[in-house]
Amino acid sequence: MTFDELGLAPEVLKAVAETGYTEPTPIQAQAIPHVLAGRDVLGIAQTGTGKTASFTLPMIDKLSRGRARARMPRSLILEPTRELAAQVAENFETYGKYNKLSMALLIGGVSFGDQEKKLDRGVDVLIATPGRLLDHCGRGKVLLTGVQILVIDEADRMLDMGFIPDIEEICKKLPFTRQTLFFSATMPPEIQRLTDTFLHNPERIEVARASSTGATIKQVLIKTTRDGKRDLLQKIIEDENVKNAIIFCNRKRDVSVLERALSKSGLSAGAIHGDLDQATRTRTLDGFRKGTIRLLVASDVAARGLDIPDVSHVFNFDVPTHAEDYVHRIGRTGRAGKSGTAYTLATREDGKYLAAIEKLIGNPIPDGESKLPKAEVAVEAVEAPEAETEGRQEPKRGRSRRGGRGRSAAKEEAVDAVTEAPAEKPVEKAEKPAEKTEAPRRHEAPKRDERSNRRGSERGHDRDDERVVGLGDHVPAFILRAVKLPKKTKDTDDEFEAESEDA
Numbered sequence: 001m002t003f004d005e006l007g008l009a010p011e012v013l014k015a016v017a018e019t020g021y022t023e024p025t026p027i028q029a030q031a032i033p034h035v036l037a038g039r040d041v042l043g044i045a046q047t048g049t050g051k052t053a054s055f056t057l058p059m060i061d062k063l064s065r066g067r068a069r070a071r072m073p074r075s076l077i078l079e080p081t082r083e084l085a086a087q088v089a090e091n092f093e094t095y096g097k098y099n100k101l102s103m104a105l106l107i108g109g110v111s112f113g114d115q116e117k118k119l120d121r122g123v124d125v126l127i128a129t130p131g132r133l134l135d136h137c138g139r140g141k142v143l144l145t146g147v148q149i150l151v152i153d154e155a156d157r158m159l160d161m162g163f164i165p166d167i168e169e170i171c172k173k174l175p176f177t178r179q180t181l182f183f184s185a186t187m188p189p190e191i192q193r194l195t196d197t198f199l200h201n202p203e204r205i206e207v208a209r210a211s212s213t214g215a216t217i218k219q220v221l222i223k224t225t226r227d228g229k230r231d232l233l234q235k236i237i238e239d240e241n242v243k244n245a246i247i248f249c250n251r252k253r254d255v256s257v258l259e260r261a262l263s264k265s266g267l268s269a270g271a272i273h274g275d276l277d278q279a280t281r282t283r284t285l286d287g288f289r290k291g292t293i294r295l296l297v298a299s300d301v302a303a304r305g306l307d308i309p310d311v312s313h314v315f316n317f318d319v320p321t322h323a324e325d326y327v328h329r330i331g332r333t334g335r336a337g338k339s340g341t342a343y344t345l346a347t348r349e350d351g352k353y354l355a356a357i358e359k360l361i362g363n364p365i366p367d368g369e370s371k372l373p374k375a376e377v378a379v380e381a382v383e384a385p386e387a388e389t390e391g392r393q394e395p396k397r398g399r400s401r402r403g404g405r406g407r408s409a410a411k412e413e414a415v416d417a418v419t420e421a422p423a424e425k426p427v428e429k430a431e432k433p434a435e436k437t438e439a440p441r442r443h444e445a446p447k448r449d450e451r452s453n454r455r456g457s458e459r460g461h462d463r464d465d466e467r468v469v470g471l472g473d474h475v476p477a478f479i480l481r482a483v484k485l486p487k488k489t490k491d492t493d494d495e496f497e498a499e500s501e502d503a
């Protein structure tokens with residue numbers, strides 16, 4: 001099949017041809033005609049399948065007819081992270097070069113002023129992360145009643161990051177009669193519920209199972225010890241033909257520590273995680289894309305879905321605590337038909353996480369070559385003592401009210417997600433009037449729902465990554481466990497519960 005057969009306008013086809021793509025990917029071939037026909041679409045597809053163009057191409061086509069009004073965007077795309085939002089914006093620029101569409105990107109870390117100027121002029125395409133969009137709505141700077149096409153991308157990741165209440169709030173501000181395109185790599189029950197609510201008789205398109213790992217990726221498991229990991233990593237980098245690599249850590253703090261250690265050893269390394277400001281993140285990613293940075297040490301959220309076509313190696317410096325993250329992480333290599341290698345460094349404590357990964361992918365991860373220094377440790381499917389799992393323990397008090405799934409990885413990611421917007425943090429004393437008005441939503445006492453939604457992120461962040469209370473990394477579980485307090489008012493009880501859930 002060729003792009004010409006999909007019903008796209010000549011301007012769009014010309015832009016596609018210039019990218020060199022000749023054949024639509026399966027999700028593009030299946031979704032584009034339905035989007036052009038105005039149908040709702042439920043796309044079960046992960047990044048790397050070409051799903052971004054499956055909605056950007058027909059959207060450009062449709063939006064090329066009509067004009068935007070001030071502060072009333074004609075379409076809205078919700079993305080979980082700034083990087084993904086920026087990637088979608090790049091897609092619109094590439095494929096929309098022969099159409100005069102205006103676009104605004106509402107993401108954290110970028111000044112409100114510039115974003116508002118664009119909105120004032122009227123935009124055809126608004127690409128946003130949920131928190132920042134709600135901030136703009138709260139300031140009365142954007143009206144969503146003119147949105148004709150809504151895209152919710154990476155819905156399962158939004159769920160993990162606690163964004164679903166925000167999305168529900170945003171959807172209440174949209175017109176009922178609209179076209180909705182909904183993409184998710186997986187369909188847990190909570191996401192299914194959302195699709196039932198948001199989509200009207202959707203065309204369901206499924207292109208690859210979320211648990212599938214690319215055939216072009218060689219997977220290697222190396223058993224080691226926590227102390228031995230860093231040397232092992234360096235040894236593999238020295239011994240193997242590592243052109244470039246993304247090295248995943250579970251915690252932002254560890255991302256920074258590892259990046260510094262690698263740089264100190266004379267290796268070209270950069271770090272990317274949610275606490276870094278947007279300019280630094282963009283600069284580091286550009287450096288990695290261009291090859292001036294060879295090793296990118298990353299957290300899950302910052303690196304998820306990133307489209308870097310030529311990555312020779314992925315390292316799981318930490319075994320991911322959420323099995324699906326394994327698939328997403330290693331999917332950063334072996335892209336576009338190229339081969340890649342994914343190393344996973346596992347310690348004894350990782351047994352249960354490894355078991356979950358292997359169950360998900362349906363195979364054991366092959367053991368590493370014998371020439372590598374292998375520690376004499378067995379990685380067993382035993383539950384690690386809580387205090388040693390570095391914030392990876394499963395929740396003890398049942399699901400949090402925000403309705404996400406397993407909190408362990410989600411919590412770390414939510415940390416990244418909300419800190420995606422440093423500018424959104426409460427400003428104690430605004431020096432300039434402009435800054436003062438930057439984050440009114442954060443100044444307001446949050447509603448109960450918002451509190452539970454953001455709790456995992458803002459507070460979790462403090463607890464996990466910054467506040468070390470005399471015991472270093474080791475905080476015994478009993479200290480973090482909830483205790484019954486005598487007689488509290490309703491409000492303080494809620495607050496207490498919120499705190500203890502974060503533990």
Ligand code: AMP
Binds near residue numbers: 025047048050305
């Ligand atoms: P995505 O799943 O949207 O993140 O896209 C993954 C990668 O596939 C990106 O580098 C796209 O530029 C690329 N891509 C998108 N459409 C096609 C196509 N029809 N043929 C080849 N590559 C494509």
